[in-house]
Each structure stands twice: as structure tokens, then as C-alpha cells.
Amino acid sequence: MLKKISVQQLTVGMHLKEFCGSWMEHPFWRTGFVITDPKDIQSILASSIKEVWIDCSKGLDVPSGEKAVSEAESDAQVEEELNSVASAAREIAPVSTAEEIERAAKICLQSKRAVISMFEEARMGKTVDTGGAKKLVEEITDSVSRNPGALISLARLKSADDYTYMHSVAVCAMMVALAKQLGLDEEQTRSAGMAGLMHDLGKAQMPMDVLNKPGKLTDEEFAIIKTHPEEGYKLLQAGVDVDPIIMDVCLHHHEKTDGSGYPKGLKDAEISLFAKMGAVCDVYDAITSNRPYKAGWDPAESLRKMAEWANGHFDTKIFQAFVKSLGIYPIGSLVRLQSGRLGVVMEQTAKSLTTPRVKVFFSTKSNMRILPEVVDLSLPNSNDKIVSREDPMKWKFSDLNELWSGQSKPTW
Known part of the structure; x- marks a missing residue:
């Protein structure tokens, strides 16, 4: 028997079948295991997950007289419910x-x-x-x-x-x-x-x-x-x-x-x-x-x-x-524009592989940094274009990745 229970009802010895919530919200990379360590329960309680599915045929049931949130007869029923909830919560609309x-x-x-x-x-x-x-x-x-x-x-x-x-x-x-x-x-x-x-x-x-x-x-x-x-x-x-x-x-x-x-x-x-x-x-x-x-x-x-x-x-x-x-110039590429400015590619655009959005930050004419500015080369009024790739090793800009990502270093 498969039962959906509150995370407050979890005990060591239960077989945790599925989490009711996004994979990003819980601390385990997979499910389908018997809980053997009380610390695992504490980790679940500390997450935003409120309910889980357990498999009573592979682990402990809830105590006699204690009610489950709901029950299911098959894996297919659980899968269908989880997929339905996940589909409703999914966000896949294009963003920058x-x-x-x-x-x-x-x-x-x-x-x-x-x-x-x-x-x-x-x-x-x-x-x-x-x-x-x-x-x-x-x-x-x-x-x-x-x-x-x-x-x-x-x-x-x-x-x-x-x-x-x-x-x-x-x-x-x-x-x-x-x-x-x-x-x-x-x-x-x-x-x-x-x-x-x-x-x-x-x-x-x-x-x-x-x-x-x-x-x-x-x-x-x-x-x-x-x-x-x-x-x-x-x-x-x-x-x-x-x-x-x-x-x-x-x-x-x-x-x-x-x-x-x-x-x-x-x-x-x-x-x-x-x-x-x-x-x-x-x-x-x-x-x-x-x-x-x-x-x-x-x-x-x-x-x-x-x-x-x-x-x-x-x-x-x-x-x-x-x-x-x-893109011909993937995100993070260092490029030189016709105007003599150097920039790092931030994002591709729908118009062409050669017209990405670029954050310009250096003038080769004055050989100095300039105030960073995002230039969309795909816009009709854009009078600049990429003329070449540039070798980052030659220029030694220490903040190139931070310029396009907004992050000084990876957060993982």
C-alpha cells in the first residue's frame, strides 16, 4: 500500500517513495530508500516539503489509528498525481x-x-x-x-x-x-x-x-x-x-x-x-x-x-x-566591435547568430576601461557590429565572467 503522509509523521524504518514537491526543494538527489538515519528526517523537516509518499510494503506503516493524507493502489497513481502537480508548477516561458x-x-x-x-x-x-x-x-x-x-x-x-x-x-x-x-x-x-x-x-x-x-x-x-x-x-x-x-x-x-x-x-x-x-x-x-x-x-x-x-x-x-x-559567439566570448570597443557576449538574439547582446566595457582607442553598457546588436538602430574575436589571455581582464554573469565566482 502506498500512502501520502505529512513529513511530521515520518519515522526511521519507513520506505520513502516520493517527495511531494520540486526536486529543488529537498536535500536528496533521489527517492526510493528506507530511512535509517534520524538526521535524514530532520533534513526533510528543515526543507519546504510538507508531504511525502511512503511504500508500506517495503517499510513501516503509520502507527495504528493514525490517518494518512491519502492512499494509492499503484505506482501509476502516484506518478500521475506527481506529474500533474509538477506540470502545473513548471515555468518554461522564455526569460532573459x-x-x-x-x-x-x-x-x-x-x-x-x-x-x-x-x-x-x-x-x-x-x-x-x-x-x-x-x-x-x-x-x-x-x-x-x-x-x-x-x-x-x-x-x-x-x-x-x-x-x-x-x-x-x-x-x-x-x-x-x-x-x-x-x-x-x-x-x-x-x-x-x-x-x-x-x-x-x-x-x-x-x-x-x-x-x-x-x-x-x-x-x-x-x-x-x-x-x-x-x-x-x-x-x-x-x-x-x-x-x-x-x-x-x-x-x-x-x-x-x-x-x-x-x-x-x-x-x-x-x-x-x-x-x-x-x-x-x-x-x-x-x-x-x-x-x-x-x-x-x-x-x-x-x-x-x-x-x-x-x-x-x-x-x-x-x-x-x-x-x-x-551562437557563433557564445555567452562569455570576448569580442571587438567596429567602434573599437571591447565587450563580453551576454545573450543571443533571435535575429542572427552574429548579432548578440554585448556588454561593452573597454575602449581600444583610449586603451582604458569605460562605463559598462549593454548593446543589443540586433536592434534596427544599432550602428555597431562585431569585427573579431579577442583572446582573453592577451587582455587579462580578471572580471570577464563577472561582467556577463553578475557573479564574481561560481556559487556551487
């Missing part, structure tokens, strides 16, 4: 990057915690619960629907120490945005997001000293790291009802269209659509992120370099769709 940034930062924080827990469970040999990640992917998908650039760009600001975990979050968001750009349906988009989140799960099986090594890997160490797709695939195989798309992307996201990738050396037509998507998203986040051994490249410069590799590494059509999903 500035409006989505704060919400995206919270999603990044929660997502990082969830991925850390997922990796820790995998390291301990526990079965991977892909179902527990669905709510996380829904939150990320909704953020991308409201504004494609906010969460993707924030996730790029990860520290080198957070790379392994936040990389999974960033690739999830980019897979969702790319799926939407390719016109995939809702179910395929969700699968793409889940695959992005799980694609590097095999790194949970890698030796920590190799995974977090601050310098260049030796040939022997790189050979170990190259086993992570197959290790991740094995972890997923041990799960229950795992989406084949997730398993495919986990195993094949390092394949290249010219056959030079790993682990199977597959060529163009042998690689699935979703694995090709995963390859593009994985590489972009890797080269734009700060790593222990190198600083991340500028977003626009990264796309330029990827375009040079495209014929051998990536599917051309998928790479072109990826560029459209981010």
Missing part, C-alpha cells in the same frame, strides 16, 4: 539570461551534489539508479527551455576541482539544447539529457590520483582513463531498465567520425545520432573549462578550433546545429 542566472545557479548547486552522490555510490559498488536522475534532468531541461544560455554558461565557470562533476551537468544541458535545435521530440530530448548526465559515469571507477592529476598524463595513465566508457557501460548494465540511449552515449561519446576514436574505433555511419551529439558536447565543455593543467579556452575560439577538427572528429550537421544552439 539575467533573469535565469540565479535560478540556474541553484540548479547547478543541486545538480553537483546529485552527481557527487551518484559517483560515490558507483565507487562503492552500488547499482546506478538512473530513475533517480529524472527530476534533475527535468529541472535542467526547464532551465534550458526558459533560457538556453544561462545554465550552460554558468556550468562552464566550474573550478578545476569540480570539473568531473560539473562537466556531467554542463554536457546534460548542452545535450538538451542540441536536441531541441535538432527538432527531437520530448522523450528523445529527455533521453539525450539523461545520457549527457551519465556519459562519464565510468570515471567513478578510475583511480583518483590519475583522474585528478594536475599535470599531463603518461601513456600508461591515459590508457587507464580510456577505459572509462566501458567501465561506465558495465555500471549501467547492472542497473534496472536503463535507457539504451544512455548506455550507447556512455560507451561511444569518444568515437570520432574518421574512426580514430575509442573504445571501438567506430566510423561515421556506425556511430549513433546521440553518441555523435555527446561527442560534440563533451569536447566543447572540456576545452572551455579550467583544468588542473590548463586554462579553458574562450567559447568563440573553442568553436573555431572545433570547426577545424569537424571533418575528422564530428558529424558536420550535428556540429552546425550545436553552433546554432550556442
Whole structure:
């Protein structure tokens, strides 16, 4: 029997099936577990969650004579109610990057915690619960629907120490945005997001000293790291009802269209659509992120370099769709305008890939900072335009990320 109860009725020994509320509101990355620690109950009581579903066939019931809020005969009934409530509460109307940034930062924080827990469970040999990640992917998908650039760009600001975990979050968001750009349906988009989140799960099986090594890997160490797709695939195989798309992307996201990738050396037509998507998203986040051994490249410069590799590494059509999903000058790119001013890209606009909103802050004519001003290059009365990308390493602006995001450093 499934029962909905007040959080005040929770006791150790109950099987917590589902929370009645947003995934963002409670402190656990998944449900479906027996409560064994009183601290877990205290964490739930401290959250904004007021009611939960318990499964009395897998744990304790409420005490005799104590009434539940409601009862259900099947998982389907619970799922239907939760989906109905969630759909009514979802906000997916388009908003500006500035409006989505704060919400995206919270999603990044929660997502990082969830991925850390997922990796820790995998390291301990526990079965991977892909179902527990669905709510996380829904939150990320909704953020991308409201504004494609906010969460993707924030996730790029990860520290080198957070790379392994936040990389999974960033690739999830980019897979969702790319799926939407390719016109995939809702179910395929969700699968793409889940695959992005799980694609590097095999790194949970890698030796920590190799995974977090601050310098260049030796040939022997790189050979170990190259086993992570197959290790991740094995972890997923041990799960229950795992989406084949997730398993495919986990195993094949390092394949290249010219056959030079790993682990199977597959060529163009042998690689699935979703694995090709995963390859593009994985590489972009890797080269734009700060790593222990190198600083991340500028977003626009990264796309330029990827375009040079495209014929051998990536599917051309998928790479072109990826560029459209981010913009030729992604958020955070440093650009020079025809007026001689330098600015950082804040947001894409509907008019053209070459006319984003830019925050200008430096004059190359006077070689000094100027009062920051947001310029929308897509407006009819705009008499300025982008003439080139600029290398941030050359200019050494320490506040470039703060200029577009409003945040001095990541809050996760």
C-alpha cells in the first residue's frame, strides 16, 4: 500500500517513495530508500516539503489509528498525481539570461551534489539508479527551455576541482539544447539529457590520483582513463531498465567520425545520432573549462578550433546545429566591435547568430576601461557590429565572467 503522509509523521524504518514537491526543494538527489538515519528526517523537516509518499510494503506503516493524507493502489497513481502537480508548477516561458542566472545557479548547486552522490555510490559498488536522475534532468531541461544560455554558461565557470562533476551537468544541458535545435521530440530530448548526465559515469571507477592529476598524463595513465566508457557501460548494465540511449552515449561519446576514436574505433555511419551529439558536447565543455593543467579556452575560439577538427572528429550537421544552439559567439566570448570597443557576449538574439547582446566595457582607442553598457546588436538602430574575436589571455581582464554573469565566482 502506498500512502501520502505529512513529513511530521515520518519515522526511521519507513520506505520513502516520493517527495511531494520540486526536486529543488529537498536535500536528496533521489527517492526510493528506507530511512535509517534520524538526521535524514530532520533534513526533510528543515526543507519546504510538507508531504511525502511512503511504500508500506517495503517499510513501516503509520502507527495504528493514525490517518494518512491519502492512499494509492499503484505506482501509476502516484506518478500521475506527481506529474500533474509538477506540470502545473513548471515555468518554461522564455526569460532573459539575467533573469535565469540565479535560478540556474541553484540548479547547478543541486545538480553537483546529485552527481557527487551518484559517483560515490558507483565507487562503492552500488547499482546506478538512473530513475533517480529524472527530476534533475527535468529541472535542467526547464532551465534550458526558459533560457538556453544561462545554465550552460554558468556550468562552464566550474573550478578545476569540480570539473568531473560539473562537466556531467554542463554536457546534460548542452545535450538538451542540441536536441531541441535538432527538432527531437520530448522523450528523445529527455533521453539525450539523461545520457549527457551519465556519459562519464565510468570515471567513478578510475583511480583518483590519475583522474585528478594536475599535470599531463603518461601513456600508461591515459590508457587507464580510456577505459572509462566501458567501465561506465558495465555500471549501467547492472542497473534496472536503463535507457539504451544512455548506455550507447556512455560507451561511444569518444568515437570520432574518421574512426580514430575509442573504445571501438567506430566510423561515421556506425556511430549513433546521440553518441555523435555527446561527442560534440563533451569536447566543447572540456576545452572551455579550467583544468588542473590548463586554462579553458574562450567559447568563440573553442568553436573555431572545433570547426577545424569537424571533418575528422564530428558529424558536420550535428556540429552546425550545436553552433546554432550556442551562437557563433557564445555567452562569455570576448569580442571587438567596429567602434573599437571591447565587450563580453551576454545573450543571443533571435535575429542572427552574429548579432548578440554585448556588454561593452573597454575602449581600444583610449586603451582604458569605460562605463559598462549593454548593446543589443540586433536592434534596427544599432550602428555597431562585431569585427573579431579577442583572446582573453592577451587582455587579462580578471572580471570577464563577472561582467556577463553578475557573479564574481561560481556559487556551487
